[in-house]
Amino acid sequence: MPAPDHSSTSSSADTSSAASTPLPPGMVLGPDGKPCRTCTDIKSWRKIGKAAKGAKKEESTAKTASGSDSGSTATTAAAGVAGAAAAAAAASASTPAAFDYEKECPADKEILGRATWTFLHTMVAYYPDRPSIQEQSTMKSLLGSFSQFYPCGPCAEHLREEMKIDPPKVASRKELSYWMCGMHNKVNEILGKEIFDCDKVDERWRDGPADGRCD
Ligand SMILES: Cc1cc2nc3c(=O)[nH]c(=O)nc-3n(C[C@H](O)[C@H](O)[C@H](O)COP(=O)(O)OP(=O)(O)OC[C@H]3O[C@@H](n4cnc5c(N)ncnc54)[C@H](O)[C@@H]3O)c2cc1C
Missing domain, CATH: 1.20.120.310 (ERV/ALR sulfhydryl oxidase domain)
Incomplete structure (x- = not known):
């Protein structure tokens, strides 16, 4: 049986624009072109979130410097990554000591x-x-x-x-x-x-x- 490759690729249902975008290691996109949490383990999900958060910060710094808004043409996948970033960043920023991912968060x-x-x-x-x-x-x-x-x-x-x-x-x-x-x-x-x-x-x-x- 062939091993399913879930990482660094888009799933078969990915949109064509997302499929042409290089994905961070471990990321799988869902049919909506956004990162698929239920196709990814939480460690990879959070790494993706952190990486995307860094990318988003760089993008906004570049925009501020140039005064341009060309970044608004980002692909669905990139927008999805940014969404995942915001969610992961919010989660890690507000993580209390006794936080229980399995009980409180959507399933990975x-x-x-x-x-x-x-x-x-x-x-x-x-x-x-x-x-x-x-x-x-x-x-x-x-x-x-x-x-x-x-x-x-x-x-x-x-x-x-x-x-x-x-x-x-x-x-x-x-x-x-x-x-x-x-x-x-x-x-x-x-x-x-x-x-x-x-x-x-x-x-x-x-x-x-x-x-x-x-x-
Ligand atoms: C239909 C399906 C397909 C999946 N496909 C993938 C995939 O392609 N890639 C991927 O990364 N993950 C896949 N997963 C998730 C993966 O199988 C595991 O559930 C996940 O990695 C968590 O593993 P675990 O070690 O906690 O135990 P699990 O594999 O979830 O097993 C839970 C418990 O079931 C018992 N168990 C283990 N094997 C058997 C068995 N053969 N028969 C009866 N009981 C058993 C053990 O007591 C074990 O603790 C799939 C899950 C499902 C339900």
Whole structure:
């Protein structure tokens, strides 16, 4: 499976003007041509913000010096970067000591990913052992829709490609749990994360460990 390149590129849905603009390392643009927070990890997001803030400051200094307003023709991407800069700068300027990013801020790629996998594995853990034809069809369409709307564009595109090669196995809870585990492992492999033992999906997502520490 080809590794999706999320950094330093525009996503497939990028506008052409944005695509021709060199992007800072780690930045991915969304369909609106603006930096995509849910396609970027927070460290990169903040670095982009700081870099763009510096660029914006230089631009305004240059404008003041020349009295010109030629900078107003900046591309959508550049405008988006400046927006991200302002947001990141505001966040870092007003960050209190006990600030908890995960609880207070919009999701980045990592937070979104963890929350989504929790939802997907848990949903599948409670799927019927013997689903009706209607339930199988609903699950297929749910996963198909999910892969259209998952708000990390490159992740979603990659998932759709994988689902074409290996469509969801909806005939039983066990099959679907293994299938979902396999999908997650494909992403883990690309990201260099540990491969999960799919025999342990029920323990992880439904029953908890035998020693009762989660009870
Ligand atoms: C559909 C989808 C596609 C994604 N695609 C990308 C991508 O292309 N690029 C990118 O950078 N990020 C992608 N992500 C995000 C990425 O998978 C992680 O969620 C994110 O990097 C945070 O990782 P994490 O180490 O916290 O644990 P996560 O990978 O989020 O896992 C959460 C927990 O699930 C359990 N787990 C791990 N593997 C499995 C498994 N195979 N089966 C069952 N349980 C498991 C573990 O207990 C783990 O702690 C995607 C997320 C989703 C939901």
